[in-house]
Amino acid sequence: MTIQNNITIFTGDTQNNVQTESARANKADNGSGDQKSRTFYAGNLLKESSLRDRIQQRRAQAQERAMKIVGEAWNGDRQIDEEIARSKERLKKLQEEIGETQGNVKYLTEKQDELTAGYDIDADSQEKQDLDLLAKAQASKHISSGVGELSAEEQERLEEISKGERTEYQKRWLELNEQIWTLRDSSFRDRQKVEVENAVIRGIREEKRKTHEMVNAQGQAEDVMEAARDEIIGMVTDAAKDHIDEEQEKKEEEAEAIREKKEEQEEILEERKEKTEELEELMEDMPVDEAINLDSIQEEIQKEIQDVVNKMNLVAEDIKGARVDLGV
Secondary structure, rough: OOOOEEEEOOOOOOOOHHHHHHHHHHHHHHHOOOOEEEEEEOOOOHHHHHHHHHHHHHHHHHHHHHHHHHHHHHHHHHHHHHHHHHHHHHHHHHHHHHHHHHHHHHHHHHHHHHHHHHHHOOOOOOHHHHHHHHHHHHHHHOOOOOOOOOOOHHHHHHHHHHHHHHHHHHHHHHHHHHHHHHHHHHHHHHHHHHHHHHHHHHHHHHHHHHHHHHHHHHHHHHHHHHHHHHHHHHHHHHHHHHHHHHHHHHHHHHHHHHHHHHHHHHHHHHHHHHHHHHHHHHHHHHOOHOOHHHHHHHHHHHHHHHHHHHOOOOOOHHEEEOOOOOOO
């Protein structure tokens, strides 16, 4: 039997809402003609272990899947946050190293100034001019200096200087200068690392803003739970329809049995009526003295009719033509 009627399924703890909904549905049914509505209390269906177990299993599966989605997103976010934290820690150490290097460069630069003052070097002297060219050549070998190649004239002069002996001042000053450029190279590389770390952090944060992993995961988890709810409602609805089909078939069978009993009783009563009519015709032809005992005969006939009624479990008022008045 296919159910195509409107069905309301109630799964609350009590059936009060069912009665209210049923009354409303019946009222709507009376005014809608062919349409039918039924309210069904699904709480009784949930007592069935098979349906209850399937619902619990489906709900557990959905919850597990939803938790996995959110958990994976949370782990991903946590890993991203941990990576950012590690980058910040590396940045902190790099900044400390850069600060320490700058302090050492400052210290060595002061030593150079003290050395120049101690040797009383004239800024316009040849020794100082040669030192400046030697310092430039020294700087050109370091990535942090920004000094390009020497010109041909400078290269020629440098070769002439190299053939001679360097002064004590020039040697000591250039040694300090080499240490300074080594430190500056180290600081230069650290600054490059700082730029890389900052770029990584910016990229991670930008990607995180674009993807919204947790928000998306929450939405996916809600979709999973919503699909499970729809599936569970479908399971309960199908069970309710099956139950209504069974109840309807049972009622139709009961109604058919009642109709058969009623028809059987009507046949019996019709037969009694015919016998009564035959008796009345017979009485009309009987002498008066033979009709004296008709009262007892009438009582016997009425008793037989009542016995039939009682036997069929029917109310006497519901059977038309069952009472025969023989006193007419």
